[in-house]
Amino acid sequence: MYHPPEMFPQYGGSYPLRPPPPPGAGYPQSQASQYEAFRYPDLDAAPKLDSFFPGLEPPGRLLPSAPGLSYGSGQPLPPGPSPTTRLPPGVRMSLENGELWKRFSGIGTEMIITKAGRRMFPQLKVSITGLDPEAKYLLLVDVVPVGGSRYKWHGKQWEASGKAELPPPDRVYIHPDSPATGAHWMRQPVSFHRLKLTNNTLDPHGHLIVHSMHRYQPRVHVVGAGGRRGAGGGCASFTFPETQFLTVTAYQNPQITQMKIESNPFAKGFRENGMNSKREREARIKRKMKANECEATMGETESKKGPCDSTLTEETSLEQQQPPALPHPSCSFYPPAGTNPNGAEAYVQHPAAFHGLRGTPSPYGSPSQEMAAPPSSPTTKSLPEQSDFRAMLPTSWNGLDIIPFLGGTEPSDAATTANSSFPPFKFSFYPPPPRVYGPPAGYPASQPHML
DNA sequence: TCATCTCGCACGTTTGAACCGG
């Protein structure tokens, strides 16, 4: 976990925000509520949310280990009580790229996490049916720790190795199209490809924060945001056991590396015939070493026309084609990312994790550092859209801040904008009441679990 | 010494601005 020691010298290597987890393997569910009480006790908004998120479980809560995956020992998911979701009972969700996920989970999916945030591959891609076409919904994703262990790669498989670290700050990724009508969500598969994972607890980009060498289960939540069935028309949560993954900062299982290279188009360059394949990389290194030898034995100008030129041809021509990357003149300090012109991109997290943005100061960082407002980006989404987004949210979502993260605009920027033109953007989402729901009656065993 | 993490690199893909013609 990235944790700048200069900012937390008094804390050593762990976070004092919450008390140590209960002793023993994992965090027993029986003690969960007691444990949850220590999450931001000054800002506990659970009572306000009870009516709105009856089915959402706090991200910080642990799921027991699931069987059948290559992550060492575990225990089966316990059957839960019947779901009490208030969404239409026929709401179903299926994993679009389930086959790919199963291929990965068969050998133990690993997800790279970085300070800057790394996308998931495979990505979460789901299809939804049974929504009210005219009602508005938000689609959210979070990840929950599985089991209570830290894991270690033992050459052939993952094995539990010690107790899990304290859960990182809870965050939820909101699909950029949210809120949208049921018809919109059902029209085509919904992809969460923009979702990123990070191990940086100070992350200002709204990525989901996780610990390295831990196991997580993504969850997809459908939250009613108004419409024919009324504001805050309930919620439903879905998990797909095959999407469990282990977080790493570098791949441990070479099989996973190979599968990612084969399946991920962004890693095409590392395929056998690619210019970045092992063979090509080694050849490049040899050429470079040879070139250095040449430079060492002759003057700089000499080397350019000397006998070693032929070995440099490819490298020099490539470098000429790709000069050192300089910021584009129109590029602000925070370069605008690809945007969805029709939707708001937002993230939600507990206010305390925003370092005293509008609430209690948090040990996770200093307000000044987090709130330095960058120059506004020319592609910043217009304010009326933010306003529309807020209008969609139920009035009962009070007490917590939602930081609008629009079209690649940094959250601090958006927050500043919101402060200047709009009343604080409240989003009473965290923490939802701690409940676990099992599959509805008659739900096929092969279907994803409905929490 | 070892396991883990961070960073820079090179490559391929994606994205959006600029340009052009109808």
Add this chain to the structure above:
DNA sequence: ACCGGTTCAAACGTGCGAGATG
């Protein structure tokens, strides 16, 4: 002025490997 298609450069997403860290 508008629209649709094309081109191109920058931004972004990858895994790798060296070096740092605890």
